[in-house]
Amino acid sequence: MANKTSEVLSKRKNDVLEAWIKNQIQDPTLREDLMSNDELHTQSDELLNSFIQAVRSGNYSDISTQEYYPVIEILNSLSITRAYAGFTPRETAVYVLSLKKAIVQVLQDELKADQNTLIEEIIRISDLLDSLSLVTLEAFIKGREEVILRQTSEINEISTPVIRVWEGILALPIIGTLDSERTQIIMENLLQEIVNTGSSIAILDISGVPTVDTLVAQHLIKTVNATRLMGAECIISGIRPEIAQTIVHLGIDLTGVQTKSSMASALRSAFTKQQMVVTKAKAKQ
Amino acid sequence: MDRIPILKMGHFLLVTIQVDMYDRLALNLENDLINAVQAHESKGVLIDISAVSIVDSFMGRIIGNIATMSKIMDAQTVVVGMQPAVAITLVELGLPLAGVYTALNVEKGMELLQQKITEEAEFDIGEAEEDDDQPE
Amino acid sequence: MMISLNKETLKIVSEQDVVLFRQRLKEYASKIGMSLLNQTKLITASSELVRNILVYARQGEVIIEVVTDRLQTGVRVTFKDQGPGIADIPKAMQDGFSTNKSLGLGLPGAKRLVNYFDIQSTPGNGTTVTIIRWKR
Structure with a gap:
């Protein structure tokens, strides 16, 4: 045809x-x-x-x-x-x-x-x-x-704000789950900010992270290790009771990672490390 | 043969790596540095790697070796100024350099070394004083 | 479907070739606009693999290519040698396994640093490793 x-x-x-x-x-x-x-x-x-x-x-x-x-x-x-x-x-x-x-x-x-x-x-x-x-x-x-x-x-980019809370102290509240791609972005932003500000302490607040499983814990440990390699310290705060329970039940090893229950206590410990004291101003007589 | 210069600053040794590292060079550095620790009876070693863009497992092992060897010879090692990309890559590679002290820059590294040495000295004195405290 | 846009073959005989190879690789990676972190990962992984060529096979060749699969662009590096080959690839891919007292992070570490990793080897007939790192 x-x-x-x-x-x-x-x-x-x-x-x-x-x-x-x-x-x-x-x-x-x-x-x-x-x-x-x-x-x-x-x-x-x-x-x-x-x-x-x-x-x-x-x-x-x-x-x-x-x-x-x-x-x-x-x-x-x-x-x-x-x-x-x-x-x-x-x-x-x-x-x-x-x-x-x-x-x-x-x-x-x-x-x-x-x-x-x-x-x-x-x-x-x-x-x-x-x-x-x-x-x-x-x-x-x-x-x-x-x-x-x-x-x-x-979204990943804007959902990982690094905040300078005090001279030499950075805070990074994590909201939502941590996958490997997001961990990369967090590490990049955090480490770059450490260089930019010359900060020696970083607080990673995970109160907005719904669950911490083995994988998420691995990502957190990676971030802590990378921070340490740069010459800064990393404190993980916002560990809720149920997160502490899962961490223990899953047998996740967090030795070598500093953890605090709240951002406030992490900040307090950061101040102590910087040899700073917060005191109440004396009331004027 | 290329060599990386080692500077003596009081009790400390300062090494600034500013060239692309290859294995031979890293091995020479390990050797020279350990000899220098002995020759000057140094108390601390500062390795500034802020200009280094690649640290692979070999280079990482050499850094670890230097730290361990100096420690045996009673000197502390601090690695300073690691680039963020290098730090992330080392962690992904599986080499977090657990036994090595780190600092953001040479200045902070120097402070850290000073602090480590004072701590040790205090510890020594403390022990000595304890001996003195024997009842007469 | 993978299209190769740009290709260069380098002989690897000595450590000087490694330095040159890393520089060429960096040029290729930065030319396509790869992020600094991904460049660092690519070059670190390549550094591990090219060391394997020198240590186990004495010599070999590497091919650097810019590749695209329509969705993304990246750099592919192929490492070829006629060395002794690897008898047990799964074992060689385990963290901490080494036949020459190294840290045993070379192969598994390199794999973690790239997007694509392929290894072909027959004992007595050499080894070919191919890696790809995408631009972002």
Whole structure:
């Protein structure tokens, strides 16, 4: 069977492009606020060119082959930029599916005489475009995932504030669970702050950490060790009774780690280490 | 052969490592430093690694060795100025250098050494005084 | 799917080659904008592995590559030697296991410092270790 669709597409590319863009502009969901008509035109033209190139190979079923790399490349970047711009996945999928409509219109026009070929070609082309629209969906999700990853790392970044509570004393309240990635960020921030301020004592308050299991304890010990290597001391405060219980029940070894029940007592011990005394001001007579 | 200079400052020895370390150089340093401790009867060794960007397990072992060897020869070792990235990497590597004293910078390292030596001296004097306290 | 963007092979025969190799590696890592901490981890891990080449096989080669898998960019380093090989890889990967009185942190420590670690070895036929550290 001859590659009829490819022939028709090459011959009437401009008609297809025009019909496609017309379809999109007519579509009530078109987001003119997010993209200008010019942009739409350039984007569509680029995609259609690479699509015609790919179809020329006669392969309509397997989009994982080399011919389709450029098409998929364009679809991927298009979906991801659209995801960032705030398009819905539906809008991106409709964009590809409306190409189907345009091609079918042109095919109908060209193959009026041969109904059998027309039906065959329509089925083939619509299968192909369906799988390509799924590609946009996948890429869209990937784009969103990247957004989520970026936000997660931003949250990690801002959720580990290092506070200078006194000259030479830093405090770092940890809220939420500690995984290895977060521990890295905490260590980086804490150690950098130790260098910046020349502090020799760091208080790690874990009252906001829901549970301390073996893994979390390991991360805490790592942080304590890294602090010590820098030449500073690390006190862990905010050990609630239930945390003390789990630590003992799990057999976690915290020897060599200074622990205090509250931030206040950690601070008191830090003052003592710095040879400082806090006294009540004498009332004026 | 490259060598890292060792400075004598009173009772202490100061080593500032400012070049990329390789194994031979580290071994030479260990050797030179231990000899210097004996020659000057030093009480403390300060190793400034603030300019060192890589400490791997070999270099870590040499630092540990220097600390242990000097201790046997009655000198304390303080490693000062370790970079944050180096500290985190050493911990991940599994080498927390447990037996080595550390300080933020040379100044604080010096204070720490002074303090360790005074503590020891007091301990010695304390013992001696106890002997004196025998009833007459 | 991994694409290699940039590739360089270095011969490792002496300790001087190690110094050069670490400098080249640092150049590659900083060129792609790798964070200082990840650079330190990558170079420390590489330092351990390249020492293994010199200690056990006397010589070998390393390949530095910038690689990308579309989502992220990083540096891949391959360490190849024709040395005696490793008979029991799981044992060699244990903390504290060593056949030459070292700390035995080289292989397991290096693995903890990178994102990807692969070791292939046949006794008598040499060893190939591949590591990747992503940019962030």
